[in-house]
Amino acid sequence: MKTERLLAITMILLEKKQVSASKLAEMLEVSVRTIYRDINSLSEAGIPVTSSPGVNGGIQIMENYKVDKQFFTSTDITSLLIALESLSNNVSPLRINQTFEKIKTLVPANFLDEVEFKTNQIAIDLTPWTSNHTLQPSLEIVKSGMDQARLLRFNYEDNQGRKTARIVEPYRLVLKEISWYLQAFCTEKADFRTFKISRMIDLELLPTPFASRDFHPKPLGKEPFYGKDFTLTTLKVTHKIKDQLVDKFGQLTISPSDEPEKWIVEFPFMEDEFGYNLLLGFGNQCECLTPPHVRTELKRRIETVLELYQNS
Structure with missing residues (x-):
């Protein structure tokens, strides 16, 4: 991924006086x-990287530019390592291990034990309970x-x-909840589009x-939940559903x-397919008490499902 690669290039150039572009490309497999x-x-980020042409030329960081390892605190390094660990199920283990080692070169030897201890205190697992392992090859192709x-x-x-056939210019991968999306320029539509990886x-x-x-990332999917009009509903729920609603929608x-x-x-309910499917998905652990028209629509949908099974 680009952020990892930029960090890797910086560390390589700090360690070596000068490296050719072809050598960097070989080392980073790009x-x-x-x-x-x-x-x-x-360069745009303010790191004085220069390049010189010719047989003996290459890429280097200006001699008077120094990165003080103390610039990063143990907390800073810990945050970086935890963030990388959260990607370990979606990025090849080899890449993650290489990046880990590069970041650790920023840590003075006397702080290594402290950083490893703090890193192990927090674990972020972004994988769903039921994982689609067939996505990994597609993610690697997109990357x-x-x-x-x-x-x-x-x-x-x-x-x-x-179904349509598409040829696209890939620009950005986005993980939204449990699904991966690609933001790309579609040559057929001559415009930027968002594609769900699992539908490719x-x-x-x-x-x-x-x-x-000139790509400008846009928010993925719907607007924030509380940025829309909603209907205030009263629900009677079990403890399990109460916790799920708080986890997903806040206090x-x-x-x-x-x-x-x-x-x-008291639940701010969106009167669309997402909203009705959400409440129906809770089964008999959730009952809508008010308003009457939402309760009536839920009953209608339940009766439609019941009719489907009674006629089969």
């Missing part, structure tokens, strides 16, 4: 073109497309079941390179119910 783009990114600035081709099936079929990396466009107004081990929750 194209020379990608290395030059990364060098421009480092290669971004690293090498090469086109991707795949067949795509949207949430309505419509026959994904392949083409040999065709592309020139990077809510909650009071004890007249039934043991049940709670009354």
Whole structure:
């Protein structure tokens, strides 16, 4: 990933006086073109990286530029390592291990034990309970497309079941809750589009390179929940559902119910498919008490499902 690569380039250049672009490309398993783009990114970030042409030329950091290892505290390094650990199930173990070792070179020897102890105190596991292991090869292909600035081709099936063939310029991978998405420029639509990785079929990396466009990342999916109009509903839920609602939507107004081990929750309800499917998914552990029209619609949907099974 680009952030890891930029850090790796910086550490390599700090350790060595001068390195050729081709050597950096070989070490980091990317194209020379990608290395030059990364060098421009480092320069824009304020790191004085220079390059000299010729047989004896190469890329280097200006002699008077120094990075004090004490600039990073043990807490800073711990945060970096924990963040990398959270990616370990989605990035190849080899890449993670290499990055770990590079970051540890920033830590003075007398702080290594402290950093390792603090890193082991927090674990972030972003993998779902039921994981789709077939996604990993697709993620690697997409990452290669971004690293090498090469086109991707795949067949795509949207949430309505419509199938299309796409060729795209990949720009950004996004993990949203438990799903991965690609933000890319679609050559067919001549515009930026977002694609769900699990809906890509026959994904392949083409040999065709592309020139990077001016890409501005956009928020993925719906607007924040509380930024929309909603209907205030009153729900009677079990303790388990109460906890799930608080985890997903934050603090809510909650009071004890007249039934043991049940709670009354004032819930800001979105009257769309997502909202109704959410409440129906709680089964008999959640009852909508008010408003009447939401309760009536839930009953209608339940009856439709019941009819489906009664007729089979």
